[in-house]
Amino acid sequence: MHDPLAGKLSRYVPLSVADRMWLAEALGPARSIAARADIIDEGDDPHAVNVILEGWACRARQLADGRRQIVSLLLPGDSCNPHIFLLDRMDHAISAVTPVVYASIPGAALESLTARSPNLDRAFQREALATAAIQREWTVSLGCRSGIERLAHLFCEMRARLAAVGLATRTTCPLPLTQHDLAHSLGQTSVHINRTLQELRAQGLITLRSRRLTIHDPSRLAELAHFDPAYLHFTVGMDPPPIEP
Amino acid sequence: MHDPLAGKLSRYVPLSVADRMWLAEALGPARSIAARADIIDEGDDPHAVNVILEGWACRARQLADGRRQIVSLLLPGDSCNPHIFLLDRMDHAISAVTPVVYASIPGAALESLTARSPNLDRAFQREALATAAIQREWTVSLGCRSGIERLAHLFCEMRARLAAVGLATRTTCPLPLTQHDLAHSLGQTSVHINRTLQELRAQGLITLRSRRLTIHDPSRLAELAHFDPAYLHFTVGMDPPPIEP
DNA sequence: ACGCCGCACTCAAGTAGATCAGTCTTTCGT
């Protein structure tokens, strides 16, 4: 997709041609950053909203003793928090998982944008609410899903979110996370992630090879994960609903 | 505190007398609800913002097989998501932990309120950002803190958040959660919570009796928990900073 | 085309926390 930000926002509220134009105007120049580099550091003062255009990034917190937790994954079209510039200090870092292309919307530009278009304002608000819902679902996963369920759930979520910006089909999507990244996202060790992946493969549910995920049986995977896409709150142009046999 | 909503919002942005008056006007009549009852159910269509005036509530998700996770705790002054009415379906329930007194701000009233006072608008925005940060911190706890660290962290957070609305001193605060509630919040069983509590008591860090928590050594507890209050993003009228010896 | 380094993967202990099946204590309704 050429404009993943408009693509994603239009999943929450239909956008007019003018909306898309204003959005494109507000976006600063595209910047590139290497895999594993930081887009913003913990402690920095955020003054703009960064939007991922290509590649994957993550929000991560690091404890004093080195333990690291990935608290969310940012895909093309995701923004690193609208209005984040209202806070004066980042409480987490945003790092590139793959090489990333991103652009910023300066605080003032975002405010004039939402003042001009109530539509866009609503879209940003709903996006923020959906992001919060995703964060809650991660809390649920860590709190009460087992290793295999967590992994299955993450795969279902990634496929669905990527599909929303045209980067996944019903059964396949990119998945450029290393087993270490998965471990840091799911609160487990990479050793255990490795075994759990093999279990999912042995059950014939997925293939994961050269950074690409294939889901052989989406409904069995969703069932295993207790995955219910309602929390993603996409309302416009959903994935076609599954056909009952 | 008589007006916990204004009290809490003024931790993010100083409020004028007019702001406080408008806020009070927008608030609907106070309603009471029994402990353990639901304020909103999963699946309901939210049409107003509920604000807790007295008592504790929680957001909770339930999986199909009965597993339950408390994803956040709502204290006096906390709102159940400004702008939540933009979504059409609750993805989680909000239930009372203790008897709760709450009031609603209808969607339209909130919108005219934020249109009238940019100050209040900012305060709500910052509150939403702080709420998101708290959710991320819970993700971190579940992802990489041990049982005893999680419990210590929760205690530090609750004391700090209650202090922000005048309901806690430096060393003591109400804590009306059962060991079952703690278990559901921290992704563990009540059996294990019980043992962990005893460990905290044995180390002389806390007393927890008849729904009241006393922290005997706040800085040792914070250290154990890796608790850094920065993520709460209170900026106005912080707890006085600790005095270096 | 070669060497290197990150990543996937393996094995053998060790452990935090779960499970189950209780007893004891406090709270609360009538």
Add this chain to the structure above:
DNA sequence: ACGAAAGACTGATCTACTTGAGTGCGGCGT
């Protein structure tokens, strides 16, 4: 004031996941 129920607490056993110390493959830079 009494009984019932909710909550706190215990002990024995079990297991999902961690730890640490590896091997081998494959993709990347020079």
